[in-house]
Amino acid sequence: MRFLPHTDTDRTAMLETIGVSNMAELFSDIPGEFHIEKGSLEIADALSEAGIVRKFTKASEKNRNATNSRYFLGGGTYHHFVPAVVDYIISRGEFLTAYTPYQPEISQGTLQALFEFQTMIARLTGMDVSNASMYEAATATAEAALMARRVTRKSRVVMAGSVNPRYRSVTANYLSRLDGEYAEVDMGRHGTDLDKVIAAIDEKTACVIVQYPDFYGSVYDLAPLRAACDAARCLMVVAFSDISAFALIESPGAMGADIAVGSGQSLGIPMGFGGPHLGLFTCKQKYLRQMPGRVCGLTSDADGKRGFVLTLSTREQHIRREKATSNICSNQGLMCTAAATYMTQMGDAGLGTVARHSAAALHSLVSQLPGHVTAAHGAHYNETVLSFADQQARDRFLKAAQESDIFAGIPLEQIETAADGRHLLVATTEMVEEADINDYLAILEVAK
Amino acid sequence: MRFLPHTDTDRTAMLETIGVSNMAELFSDIPGEFHIEKGSLEIADALSEAGIVRKFTKASEKNRNATNSRYFLGGGTYHHFVPAVVDYIISRGEFLTAYTPYQPEISQGTLQALFEFQTMIARLTGMDVSNASMYEAATATAEAALMARRVTRKSRVVMAGSVNPRYRSVTANYLSRLDGEYAEVDMGRHGTDLDKVIAAIDEKTACVIVQYPDFYGSVYDLAPLRAACDAARCLMVVAFSDISAFALIESPGAMGADIAVGSGQSLGIPMGFGGPHLGLFTCKQKYLRQMPGRVCGLTSDADGKRGFVLTLSTREQHIRREKATSNICSNQGLMCTAAATYMTQMGDAGLGTVARHSAAALHSLVSQLPGHVTAAHGAHYNETVLSFADQQARDRFLKAAQESDIFAGIPLEQIETAADGRHLLVATTEMVEEADINDYLAILEVAK
Amino acid sequence: HEEPLLFEHAHEAPESINLPGVDGEISAELSAFSRKQAANIPGLSEPETVRHFVRLSQWNHGIETGFYPLGSCTMKYNPRVNEQVVRLPGLAHIHPDQPEDTAQGVLELMYELQDWLGEVSGLPHVTLQPAAGAHGELAGLMMIKAALDARGQSQRRKVLVPDSAHGTNPASAALCGMHTVELKSGADGRIDLDELKAHLDDETAALMMTNPNTAGAFESDIKEICQLVHDAGGLVYGDGANLNALVGVARPGDMGIDCLHINVHKTFSTPHGGGGPGGGPVAVNDTLAPYLPVPRIEKHGDTLTLVNACDTSVGPVLGTPGQIGVYIRANAYISAFGRQHLHKIAEDAVLNANYVLHRLKDRYHVPFEGLCKHECLLTDEIQNKHGVKTLDIAKRLIDLGFHPMTVYFPLIVHGAMLIEPTETESRETLDAFCDAMLEIADACEAGDTEALHEAPLKPFRRRLDETQAARKPVLVWPE
Amino acid sequence: HEEPLLFEHAHEAPESINLPGVDGEISAELSAFSRKQAANIPGLSEPETVRHFVRLSQWNHGIETGFYPLGSCTMKYNPRVNEQVVRLPGLAHIHPDQPEDTAQGVLELMYELQDWLGEVSGLPHVTLQPAAGAHGELAGLMMIKAALDARGQSQRRKVLVPDSAHGTNPASAALCGMHTVELKSGADGRIDLDELKAHLDDETAALMMTNPNTAGAFESDIKEICQLVHDAGGLVYGDGANLNALVGVARPGDMGIDCLHINVHKTFSTPHGGGGPGGGPVAVNDTLAPYLPVPRIEKHGDTLTLVNACDTSVGPVLGTPGQIGVYIRANAYISAFGRQHLHKIAEDAVLNANYVLHRLKDRYHVPFEGLCKHECLLTDEIQNKHGVKTLDIAKRLIDLGFHPMTVYFPLIVHGAMLIEPTETESRETLDAFCDAMLEIADACEAGDTEALHEAPLKPFRRRLDETQAARKPVLVWPE
Incomplete structure (x- = not known):
């Protein structure tokens, strides 16, 4: 086996050093009845490396992908451009094959990258601090709710119905194992009605969770909610799904969020059928010690030189065990390095262009829609809901588009189970060209 | 432009430091009449990185390739398996973006890899020493002829007609600019007739060049030629095209070669439409100082530690100028690192398997040929010539095979211009599976 | 070389990177929300970006640069071909919500991996949702809780956790609304059956155990342990962090474990990436199968599909189908070994750990006698006499290249040193490491x-002041 | 860390790597030639292979790790996207002899590059065959010789080469069966017109010149120089090594150069790879076009084809169609700049060189006054007074991180230091370098x-004994 360095001669010599006569003796502490016959597991035959390449190439070719199709899909996962340098950097063994930087003297590369990541995420979200990642947006949202409960010592969580249904269901699922109330506020439309959300706040409320831009892509002013949260002394938690928005529109921090969580997948990470992505967690400085997950902090070494370490670990499970702020241990470390590389390569200007092009593509599409299709009203970043007369009309269009190598949107009910079957969640990024929009519109006309 | 770090502010400040008022002034030493208008060149518009990826992906998809077709093509370029580690190692910036190791203190990585490469190439070819690469096999052959002339101080070069026609024509081309006779010996068949070669040797002969295995894939005993060269005091130069052969059959060194040259493309380098490949140059120790090209040698540093340097540079053009042993300067350095990584990953056992599978595939194919196709006789490694009744029959088969995603061979006249149109040069490697051979044979039957 | 922080690079950002897409108008409604202040992300040119991060990378130790014997972390070699295949466009650039008929290839790989993990663990029902080991613990405990509730045993909220357990075990139990009771280990570092019995009662939901345990010892009483827990009406959760010792040799499911998470970034060699991403699939037996999270990957006829509707499921624990890229690599690792060679993973891992143990046992204190499995435990007891602590030894190893x-x-021994060499290390490397330990x-x-005491002296930074970092945390660079 | 030689790794090779293919019999005829003694290639396992070469890589300085201002070498940043596209399966895994209708994509890229190189050089006919700059020189001289022969001027075998020229120039002339006469440079480091005139005669085949020359100075008399050579019946060969100073700003073909090789690994940023592969396309004017090497890439209708038959051609100079992978990268580099930005390459390159010159000119001796182009020339004259030589300065720069x-x-000045920063370096880096030079x-x-004198002290090795290496060459490791 090409991954195993020993020859049988090595093995024999080592067994001798140990003082056992064969490999089986090394397993004599496992009761005999549990030993399985070698080679008896129902697993495929060993493949050569060339065989592996062939197997996965074959599997890959069964999937349509963004190099041979046009994607108008969002809902939490976006096809933004990933510069080649990002993949190169995270492919370097020094980043790729390192462990969590528990030995800081020989992990300063990972640590400085994390510190830079935290700084840039804080700046982009307009928040004071960022941790060093969560799994993805839904679990980050759940953790935000839990943190808000710790901070406020109150237990009720109010969730706007315009938050991505997947973030809602994971949060509800996490909370349902613990005491305390969880209330979802039905919006009654494909957008956010802050009045309804505010009406749901009471004195037991630990936090209100909204999404901005919301699940349907709509952008709105959070000031009324901020005021209501202040009045009720609860936290305002803002979730987001495509962080590129904040290079263009006001950040959650500027809108007054206490905690902002969401996905960093748009920052140089391929869609990858949903993972690994990057969960982001940011908050105000004053809540820092209730934040879940690892953080990297600045310090100095024995010679007084600047360096970085993982810090505030007394919040974490290896010290605090069941009193930890979270059970998260492995996080999405490498994706932080990817996002840091991506943001460095882009800068304000590049990120701004990504956001402008993403929004401009949606605007171009929506403003040219034919009469038989309607789009949700109001301000939208790069995502909206298109509505057809009925499910037949929508599905006819979806099928025609797919035949022209266009994935035209996600049937809304695929994510929001209760939705009726005539809606399409449509997203655009800078990877959508004017020609793609023209094709999209042409198919809409033809498949009416 | 993303590759240019300066802002216009930087540029202005720097121009000020220099003491000129604008960029044009920096070019004032170029006569005005030669200044061209900016943007006036007929070159495509600038592409974004995403645009570059799209452009090259589109070009790539126009070419059939070895991940979607079966290759029975050789003639100097072979589709052997390339382990992923090879590409990873040569993609690392430390190897990829370094210059020729003229500053050895900060180039020991390249240098030690070269030393290891030289050692392994010498061992595989059975020769005393290897240089640190030539461009490819044809120019290496030409350089071997020139070296033999320097060593022997004689000028006639005898070339067997069974050497790859491209090696022959490049060698002839190089020699034709210099004094001295060049004689090609017609073999009269698809193989090597040593008697004819030996008959062409005379006292003015500096060297005899043969290919082993020859262009038609045939393997033969070089002992008679060795004896003839000794008698005529000329050098025996052995060219080769697929070095993997020497993991299975006797090496050129064991056969008595004074100089052995050829291609190292089989050692972990993709076919790449012909380049960059890897030219190999090896010789006996005693001729070392007449060898062309760079070499890496062992030495020690100021603290007595072992280290490596480029050496024997007094042979080279930057010292010797017109008296240099060659004009070669840039060589195929990175491909040496690729080959060293490949050989390390393979070892004797892996190289042996590559060679056995390559030869076994040919044997399997040839021994199952239908009656209407004949293969050249005798010992063959992984390449042979199949002959059909006429060109129509051959081309019918080629076309049918291509429709089944098989490149069944190279029409012989495509390389050997004088050949008539009913032959096919066919090569096999370990990438050919039994099923591919069965398909090949089935098409031969059908397209009769 | 001192590479500055990004934010210290002495210049404005150069001209914007050229990007594709629609360079057009945005809507007036959206414009009203325009960001007023730039985020101040310091864009660098591509040459500077690459050089910055390449230089940072040079300050890292990784598996590719040297031995990395972190106990319980299973730092094995990460095959390069896995990095190649995971980047194939049809695996990297696909959306979790694209039509399933356009994603059968990736679903096949996931389905196959589920099957294989079931085979390896002896627990045939597998979810790929959990994103890491601790996340798998949570999902597993959710299932256990659901099963107990379904039995009408909703008073069972106590989770027994040996004092040698990973810290995530109690943290996950707490997150699942359960409380933990710590079991004191026996004199041999293993679970003490009397201690276990003393804590089993009708409030006991589960025992969470790691086998081999974190002292590297196999819990030889495993059958009796599981029997006791089951007899008391509880279930047994297996922490699969140490599965590398067993893969292809013995199966937790056969021993009575009901539920096991599998750290694919340990056992199946997906790279650790400086702290993730990992993957924590959970394998369960028939008892717990109804409660598996959704979405599940199921085969209906010839078609694979993600199923979300299931009344008995504990629900989704992640917003996406899982860490797909990580699982593609895990599938490739298992494919390379295959049926024929899979057991060699455990064999060579255990061989290597015992070899290190035997080369060091006369010079370092071994708290628990006997065979170890994939890792071996030493302490600093002997070196304490000379004023040297585990931390000093660790830092000195850095100077010696490890x-x-x-x-x-x-935590059950004082000054623990837990060494896990994995199957991908050569005898030559093990000898060099042991020689360094003996030199110390x-x-x-x-x-x-x-x-x-001074170590490390060689790396780019010496010992870092963790107290300073925690006392006045600086987590972001000031503007 | 001292990484041993492969051959010193202390073990036998592990089990063979698993390979695909036909595991069958070989022919009896072939068996008779079986190798009697193993080659003794020390196969390592994959983990050891990767660690060995990763560690070796850590001893290298590359563009990605730091500034690399090698004069006349144009060490600019090598874009990562180029490395990505060259590995696309339809560009990497294709055979030069597969049917042309299955390879139109790669031929299009090559044809386009030919066109672009013709545009940039002002010499519209281009061959991609030469594998490197020196190889391009040979091909170019072959064409010149053929053109002269066709004029019935086969006595013209003398090539004039300035004493500042690259060493490959005379070596290539010799290989082409010509002899060189060295032109002594004028006091300003440029070609002396009188010296040139004195050597022009009816045996003169060509002048080989580099412009800007290797002192970084533009040959402002270029028009007159070319005119003089042409009037004397000779041709002008341009060594394109320094094209980076002109790209998009001025064209050698417009100035009277007949033939120019283009080092794509310099001007168009294909990575140097520790010494290659490079690429040396040659661009020529109408006079020399008939003599271009074969195969040529030509367009017939909509189809691109490799043409081998051509009576006037100098023939093939390589056994393959060329360094295709290198040219794919060059095409990508030009594509990224495009018509709009191409001139910025030269502008920023020349700006950077002059900036360095002006920051250092008061402290280092500048042998030739005036503007420089893409590189600037200093000498150690001032430092000589303190017993310090160019070599010492160079080695000290290593310790300072450059x-x-x-x-x-x-060779035309004593103790030359030739500095070429290229367009891809930031002002911050140039300042750091200049500060280091001023510190020295x-x-x-x-x-x-x-x-x-002691430098370098910081890298892994100190000054190496080149005499020892050359006196008793050890080029291979003994068995």
């Missing part, structure tokens, strides 16, 4: 301990 | 020269 072992864990032991005995 | 400049070339100048003046 990543230290896991230190001060497990020699230095202690010779009283030559200055280098130990 | 790759040295080109040293002792060109300070140290010399302060008489604090020990560190200079």
Whole structure:
């Protein structure tokens, strides 16, 4: 086996050093009845490396992908451009094959990258601090709710119905194992009605969770909610799904969020059928010690030189065990390095262009829609809901588009189970060209 | 432009430091009449990185390739398996973006890899020493002829007609600019007739060049030629095209070669439409100082530690100028690192398997040929010539095979211009599976 | 070379990167929300970006640069072909919500991996949703809780956790609304059956155990342990962090474990990436199968599909189908070994750990006698006499060219040093590491301990002040 | 860390790598030739292979790790996207002899590159065959010789080469069966018109010139120079090594150059790879076009084809169609700049060189006054007074974190230091380099020269004994 360095001669010599006569003796502490016959597991035959390449190439070719199709899909996962340098950097063994930087003297590369990541995420979200990642947006949202409960010592969580249904269901699922109330506020439309959300706040409320831009892509002013949260002394938690928005529109921090969580997948990470992505967690400085997950902090070494370490670990499970702020241990470390590389390569200007092009593509599409299709009203970043007369009309269009190598949107009910079957969640990024929009519109006309 | 770090502010400040008022002034030493208008060149518009990826992906998809077709093509370029580690190692910036190791203190990585490469190439070819690469096999052959002339101080070069026609024509081309006779010996068949070669040797002969295995894939005993060269005091130069052969059959060194040259493309380098490949140059120790090209040698540093340097540079053009042993300067350095990584990953056992599978595939194919196709006789490694009744029959088969995603061979006249149109040069490697051979044979039957 | 922080690079950002897409108008409604202040992300040109991160990378130790014997972390070689296949466009650039008929290839790989993990663990029903080991613990405990509730045993909320357990175990139990009781380990570092019995009662939901345990010892009473827990009406959760010792040799499911998470970034060699991403699939037996999270990958006829509707499921634990890229690599690792060679993973891993143990056992204190499995546990007891602690030994190893072992864990011994060499290390490397450890032991005995207290001296940074970092946390660079 | 040689790794090779293919019989005829003694290639497992070469890589300085201002080498940043596209399966895994209708994509890229190189050079006919700059020189001289022969001027075998020229120039002329006469440079480091005139006669085949020359100075008399050579019946060969100073700004073909090779690994940023592969396309004017090597890429209708048959051609100079992978990268580099930005390459390159010159000119001797182009030339004359030589300065730069400049070339000044920053370096980096140079100048003046003579102290190896290496060459490791 090409991954195993020993020859049988090595093995024999080592067994001798140990003082056992064969490999089986090394397993004599496992009761005999549990030993399985070698080679008896129902697993495929060993493949050569060339065989592996062939197997996965074959599997890959069964999937349509963004190099041979046009994607108008969002809902939490976006096809933004990933510069080649990002993949190169995270492919370097020094980043790729390192462990969590528990030995800081020989992990300063990972640590400085994390510190830079935290700084840039804080700046982009307009928040004071960022941790060093969560799994993805839904679990980050759940953790935000839990943190808000710790901070406020109150237990009720109010969730706007315009938050991505997947973030809602994971949060509800996490909370349902613990005491305390969880209330979802039905919006009654494909957008956010802050009045309804505010009406749901009471004195037991630990936090209100909204999404901005919301699940349907709509952008709105959070000031009324901020005021209501202040009045009720609860936290305002803002979730987001495509962080590129904040290079263009006001950040959650500027809108007054206490905690902002969401996905960093748009920052140089391929869609990858949903993972690994990057969960982001940011908050105000004053809540820092209730934040879940690892953080990297600045310090100095024995010679007084600047360096970085993982810090505030007394919040974490290896010290605090069941009193930890979270059970998260492995996080999405490498994706932080990817996002840091991506943001460095882009800068304000590049990120701004990504956001402008993403929004401009949606605007171009929506403003040219034919009469038989309607789009949700109001301000939208790069995502909206298109509505057809009925499910037949929508599905006819979806099928025609797919035949022209266009994935035209996600049937809304695929994510929001209760939705009726005539809606399409449509997203655009800078990877959508004017020609793609023209094709999209042409198919809409033809498949009416 | 993303590759240019300066802002216009930087540029202005720097121009000020220099003491000129604008960029044009920096070019004032170029006569005005030669200044061209900016943007006036007929070159495509600038592409974004995403645009570059799209452009090259589109070009790539126009070419059939070895991940979607079966290759029975050789003639100097072979589709052997390339382990992923090879590409990873040569993609690392430390190897990829370094210059020729003229500053050895900060180039020991390249240098030690070269030393290891030289050692392994010498061992595989059975020769005393290897240089640190030539461009490819044809120019290496030409350089071997020139070296033999320097060593022997004689000028006639005898070339067997069974050497790859491209090696022959490049060698002839190089020699034709210099004094001295060049004689090609017609073999009269698809193989090597040593008697004819030996008959062409005379006292003015500096060297005899043969290919082993020859262009038609045939393997033969070089002992008679060795004896003839000794008698005529000329050098025996052995060219080769697929070095993997020497993991299975006797090496050129064991056969008595004074100089052995050829291609190292089989050692972990993709076919790449012909380049960059890897030219190999090896010789006996005693001729070392007449060898062309760079070499890496062992030495020690100021603290007595072992280290490596480029050496024997007094042979080279930057010292010797017109008296240099060659004009070669840039060589195929990175491909040496690729080959060293490949050989390390393979070892004797892996190289042996590559060679056995390559030869076994040919044997399997040839021994199952239908009656209407004949293969050249005798010992063959992984390449042979199949002959059909006429060109129509051959081309019918080629076309049918291509429709089944098989490149069944190279029409012989495509390389050997004088050949008539009913032959096919066919090569096999370990990438050919039994099923591919069965398909090949089935098409031969059908397209009769 | 001192590479500055991004934010310290002395210039404005150069011209914007050229990007594709629609360079058009945005809507007036959206414009009203325009960001007023730039985020101040310091864009660098591509040459500077690459050089910055390449230089940072040079300050890291990784598996590719040297030995990394972190106990309980299973730092094995990460195959390069896995990095190649995971980047194939049809695996990297696909959306979790694209039509399933356009994603059968990736679903096949996931479905196959589920099957294989079921085979390896002896627990045939597998979810790929959990994103990491601790996340798998949570999902597993959710299932256990659901099963107990379904039995009408909703009073069972107590989780027994040996004092040698990973810290995530109690943290996950707490997150699942359960409380933990710590079991004191026996004198041999293993679970004490009397201690276990004493805590089993009708409030007991589960025992969470790691086998081999974090002292590297196999819990030989495993059958009786599981029987006791089951007899008491509880279930047994297996922490699969140490599965590398068993893969292809023995199966937790056969021993009575009901539920096991599998750290694919350990056992199946997906790269650790400086702290993730990992993957924590959970394998369960028939008892717990109804409660598996959704979405599940199921085969209906010839078609694979993600199923979300299931009344008995504990629900989704992640917003996406899972860490797909990580699982593609895990599938490739298993494919390379295959049926024929899979057991060699455990064999060579255990061989290597025992070899290290036997080369060091006369010079370092071994708290628990006997065979170890994939990792071996030492302490600093002998070196303490010379004023040298585990931390000193660890830092000195850095100067000698090695990543230290896991230190001060497990908590059941003083000054723990937990060494896990994995199957992908050569005897040559193990010997070099043992020689370094023996050199340190020699230095202690010779009283030559200055280098130990000062270490590390060679890397780019010396010991870092963790107190300073925690006391006044600076987590972002000021503008 | 001292990484041993492969051959010193202390073990036998592990089990063979698993390979695909036909595991069957070989023919009896072939068996008769079986190798009797193993080659003794020391196969390592994959983990060991990767670690070995990753560790070796850590001893290298590359563009990605730091500044690399080698004069005349144009060490600019190598874009990562180019590495990505060249590995696309339809570009990497294709055979030069597969049917042309299955390879139109790669031929299009090559054809386009030919066109673009013709545009950039002002010499519209291009061959991609030559594998490197020196190889391009040979091909170019072959064409010149053929053109002269066709004129019935086969007595013209003399090639004039300035004494500042690259060493490959005379070596290539010799290989082409011509002899060279060295032209002594004028006091300004440029070609002396009188010296040129004195050597022009009816045996003169060509002048080989580099413009800007290797002192970084533009040959402002270029028009007159070309005119003189042409009037004398000769042709002008341009060594394109320094094209980076002109790209998009001025064209050698417009100035009277007949033939120019283009080092794509310099001007168009294909990586140098530790010494290659490079690429040396040659661009020529109408006069020389008939003599271009074969195969040529030609467009017939909509189809691109490799044409081998051509009576006037100098023939093939390579056994393959060329360094295709290198040219794919060059095409990508030009594509990224495009018509709009191409001139910025030369502008920023020349700006950077002049900036360095002006920051250093008061402290280092500048042999030739005036503007420089893409590189600037200094000497050690001032530092000589303090016993410090160019070599010391170069080695001290290593300790200060920089790759040295080109040293002792060109040969026309004593103790040359030739600095070429390229367009991809930031002002911040240039300042850091200049500060280091000024620090060295300070140290010399302060008489604090020990560190200079001892340097380098920081890298993995100190100064290496080149005499020992050459006196008793050890080029292979003994068995």
